[in-house]
Amino acid sequence: MSKGLMHRVLIIAMFLGAVAAASAGVWRYGYLQALGQLERQGQSDLTLASDRLVGQLQRFRELAVFLADHPYSAALAQGRGVEAARRLFLEAADKADALDVMYVDLEGQIQASARALSDAKLGDTDYVKRAMQGALGRDHGIGTPLVQRAFYYAAPAFGPGGKVQGAVVVAVGMHGIEDAWRGGLRAVFFTDEQGKVFVTNRSELVLWQRPPDGPGLAPPFGQAPPFASYETGGHEIWQLGWGPYLPKNALHLVRDLPVIGLTAEVLVDVAPARQLAKLQATVVAALCLAFGAMLFLATERRRALARANAQLEERVARRTAALSEINTALRQEVGERKEAQTALARAQADLVQASKLSALGKMSAGISHELNQPLMAIRSFAENAGLFLDRGQPERATENLGRISDMARRMGRIIKNLRAFSTQQTEPMTRVDLVAVLDSSVEMISTRAAEMDVTLDYTSAGHPIWVKGGEVRLGQVFVNLMTNALDAMSESETRRLTVSVTRGNPLSIDIRDTGPGVRDPEKVFDPFYSTKEVGASEGMGLGLSISYGIMQSFGGEIRVRNCDPGALFSVEVQPWAAQKAA
Incomplete structure (x- = not known):
């Protein structure tokens, strides 16, 4: 390999490396910018989903407070009106779409229930204990008294002296809340203090548990699916293999909800950010490669010209002795070319004239066709004008003469167009x-x-x-x-x-x-x-x-x-x- 060729290969390799580095930098910058935009959109969606869940749960808290102040609750504290209270609780549960509405006495025994639960005791639950202390209690989980995911609100029922004489418990089913917003564009889930997914718009994530040794989630049973986590530019990215309805690479965002004791989390697909960054990097690489190719071609052309000039000078030096013979041959060739150019000029003139005559011949064949219609109209209008004059109707005759004038002008325009066509002109x-x-x-x-x-x-x-x-x-x-x-x-x-x-x-x-x-x-x-x-x-x-x-x-x-x-x-x-x- 020659020294010059090696030098060019080295320059091309260095240029390609610079283009790759620039493209990587553009990809990195565009990716981080797109991740920032995705984070803002994800935080907005997470706030909206959180406010929606809190709003849906708050109305059940208000229901518990309202029923705790109802006269039927006071009657239950005195051991009366169980059946009337049960009908009231059933009607309230049906209208509010609650799992159950219960009244619990000071011993934690259920005295009245919308779903006829009377054997269970809730005195050991945290939310009932808090209600018996005069505060509003809340909790969530699977267990007593309902064997399904539920959120519980307990409101204290005060007696005439201001003492707590019982509590009204409202149980909210998570399935009814999830059905209203399941299948949203973003994968949103809410975890409790133990890291367990309690509410989500992706049913496959229900009751998944956060592992104790790091981020991510794992199913309660069976082998955990593929998962990896890393940070880039201050953003937490999860690599998932959790099924077709969850992104493979997602931006993980978190928001605390102390009002309901849960943590809101969302997974935002980063594929659009990667595609945008890839497009930007591709455009930059294409522009750089195009500029490099143009520069390389210009350099190669200059090198080729220089080599050709050197060869030309060498040939001129070698043929100096035969210059006279070459001049004689050139003079003879010049004479022959002049004769050829003269013959070519005559042939071109003849061809142009023949083309004009051919065009005129074609147009003459169609002139009668082009003017026949206006001539027929003029003849008709002229005959009508004569008839109108014979009948003593000069106004109608004048109208026909005006139409004849219009037809004549129209024929003039037709002839003008035919003339333009015959000379290869277009208006x-x-x-x-x-x-x-x-x-x-x-x-x-x-x-x-x-x-x-x-x-x-x-x-x-x-x-x-x-x-x-x-x-x-x-x-x-x-x-x-x-x-x-x-x-x-x-x-x-x-x-x-x-x-x-x-x-x-x-x-x-x-x-x-x-x-x-x-x-x-x-x-x-x-x-x-x-x-x-x-x-x-x-x-x-x-x-x-x-x-x-x-x-x-x-x-x-x-x-x-x-x-x-x-x-x-x-x-x-x-x-x-x-x-x-x-």
Whole structure:
């Protein structure tokens, strides 16, 4: 390996190492920033879940206090009204969705219960002991008197002298509370002082225990699933293998709830933070590699140029003796090239002239087709004007003469467009009122439609619809399609021409006839393809081809399909608003 090549390989390796280090730094910074944002979101969700649980439990505490002051509780202290109190407790438990409501006397014996519990004694429970001392007691767990997870509130019942004469105990089931918010986006659980999960929105974590030697949780029975914990940037991350409904890598957040004696904890999936950091690092690495590649290519190009210059100088030095022969050969080659350039210029001029003549020849074949419709309209309006003058109706004759003038101006615009087309020029597209163009086109063919006894089904929108195109060429397309539709219905029993506009992007103008349909829809837009008889008027097969080219220049389209009966031509144009937005 040469010394220069080794030097370049070393530089490339150092650059790649620098890019890797920069990408790692960007990933680390982006990951910590995203973890900070996730921590703020997780703390917000944890606060919301904690407030929700505390609020749900507080109403049961208020129920215990309320029932402790009820007259039925005072009657129970005197050994009376057991059945009435039981009905009251049952009604309160059903309405509040509590597991049980009980009255306990000074010995801890249950005197009345909503669920007919009378044999159990609660005198040894901490929450009843606290209530017998005149304070509000609370506790949670699984055991006496209910063999399921429950939260207990005990409110003291005071006698007339202010002495405690019993306590009302309200038992709250955790299943009812968990059902209201199970399956939330974040995995939230509440642990007691022993680290046992007592309430959670993930049922698989219920009664899991925090191990005594570190963080994490373990099931009460069986082997503990995979778990690992580490800190990064002041954030505690848990790596879990606890099932499909818990994240594999989660940010662990904690919040104390002394009001209910529990600790709220949440697991926030860090996968979005890693993806964001990975994306940022990838972008930085791509930019650095692109810059390095450009710099490397520039360096290699400069080195190649320098090597080429050295070789060139060496060759010039070696060939100094043969310079005269080379000059003679060069002069001969220059002469030959000048002759070739002259011949090429003549050929190019001939080719340009031939192209112009070819274009003019193609356009001359279609001029009669382009001007036939306006000429027919002018003839019709002129005949009508003569009839109106004979009848003494000069106003109607003046109106027809005005229409003749409009048709003449329209023919002038058509000739202008044909001239522009023949010289390969295109007028700029402008905003065109589609409704006005359709109204004018329908008006031009309405006389012929009436003569052929064709029912013309068209309703003008009554307001402008602005599209992208040219007024004259767009009207030429519509008149051509409508005229072809009239020709197609010449032998049909039912003759109906339907013209409709479908709003959308693009806009669609549908022209449907009741003729025999199109024999070859895939060939109908080919030049010189026609289904009319040879020698028939306007039967050269250029109309649809020209119309198709016009719509292509507007960014539109013409589609055709056969219906039952007849054929449907759909002209798609672009709305003017969409063009301006683009």
